[in-house]
Amino acid sequence: MKKLSAINRSDKKTAFLMLLPLIGLLTAFVIIPLFYAVFVSFYKWNFYQENIFIGFENYRRVLSDPLFYKAMWTGLKFAAIVIPAQFILAFLFANLIRTLGGKFGGFVKTSIYIPHVISGVVASIIFLFIYDFDGGLANFIITSLGLEQVAWLADVKFALTSISIPAIWLGFGLTTLVMLAGLNDIPKTYYEAAVIDGANAWHKMIYITIPLLKNIFLYLLVVGVTGAIQQFDLPYLMTGGGPLNETMTPNLFIFTHFTKDPYMGYTVASALLLFVILAVISAVIFKLFNSKKMDS
Amino acid sequence: MKEKVSRYSFKIIGFLVAAISIFPLFWMAMAGFKKESEVLSYPFKFFPSEWILTNYIELLQNPAFMRSIGLTLFVAVVATTLIIFINSMAAYVFARLEFPTKNFWWLYVIMTLFIPSMAILIPSYIVVAKLHMLNTIYVLIIPGIASAMNVFLIRQFYLNIPTELEDAAFIDGANRFKIYWYIFLPLSVPVFVLVGITAFLGYWNSLIWPIMTISDERLYQIMQLLAYFRSDQGNDWAMIMAGSTIAVIPVVVLFLIFQKHLVEGIKISGIK
8 A cells, every 4th residue: 555655657647637727727717817807906907008006096986986886785685585495494394305215206306306407597587477477477477366367577666586596496406405404314223212302303403403404505605605796697587687687796896897997997896896895795694604503 | 085185196296297397399390380471470389280391391401500500519529529538538537547646637627617608608708719710610629528526426437436447457568558548448227318418408509609609500510500590570470480390300319319317317427
């Protein structure tokens, strides 16, 4: 075994040759762009003119732009609708699926997993159709219940929730199956022992299932929240950010700026600020989760 | 008795949730079979009153649509192959080889995991523009290939492979690359299925990168084409739904073939 790990010259050469494609591509398309982003954010920068150093001017402009804050807030609100709904539904359903065995259980798992492969574009198209004012399914159901038709995507009260539904639909299955994998990993003996000690279903849930799924929840939460804040396809296709920028998620904000503003500095600065905000949110989630468990 | 009732009600709820999950997709496919006048008719109908094939046939004969499907397939397959090859080679090095500066390079790679794609989207655009890659097939394939996430996943998988296999090969005088090629690659199928499908889906479904870097309509990616099609065709919903249906068939088929591996993959990814 020692012989294998011994360093020799040919190993070193092979190692670098085999790493070269990865390192080269990462450097060209991730590392350089990142540093370049920082550089550009301090300049009045465009493709056609000489660039002028302006210090923190781009950041100052971003941070005094009400639309930037609105976009960040919209991203957070979107995550606050999608993630709790997805979590609760997925957790309940994962517990339910666990009791379904055989072919039927397999069918249910496959069915809920399929939307995972569907793109945001196709989901948007389907839901645009469902939300159609005159002939859509949503208003058909609403009017059958005796209520007034709703402009799902054009009414400020409903637009953000309306684009959240397809997001929940797309992510529900995978979230459920990840939770299910975690549930199936909890040894049955834990529950049996708890029953002997007189625990009921609620106790089992609170004292066994939820604590043991902590890491899975943490993973799903971080991935889910940062993913939701970065949603682009759904608002891009369904609302274009409207009405009144109510569905202007941060990524759509950045993209809209990119297409309208020939000076990249502002856009890049806002993207970097988004990066910082996402990092802070992830850190907060980790912190909250870990400290909460310490108390119990 | 009570248990039996709850088992049945669980089955019914399970069935309902499954049905709601796939309903939008079936409905989309159905809409493609409807006449334009019927698609958004009131009251709501699931099945067409008269099945017509013209939407699907027209699309299958539409050169721009079919070229986009073919090109996206080509891009996704080439990219997926390169992703598997390049990332697994690096994963093997990080899992098995020892060399100076290894820790530095490992950190260098892993650090990129924490950079959200949006933060570097515009500078990446500037980089590819300066490399004269805009409106080429390369801009669609190359920038997404290196992936720290995939290196990480594959390395985790390789760390669990026992070293005995390599010892024998070493004694027979095989070099490191040969060991990777002949021993590790054949053992990697489960993790490659996971990485490969995720990569393929990412390429097939990508929207923002193509709309930024491709304006030549001969290179339109399928989701880009659908998005533009949606805004151009306005209200020809039957045609739009038929197009969307054709565009999801490859990924749904792929999914159905590999779904068992994907569920396994949830475990491989080691989030627990």
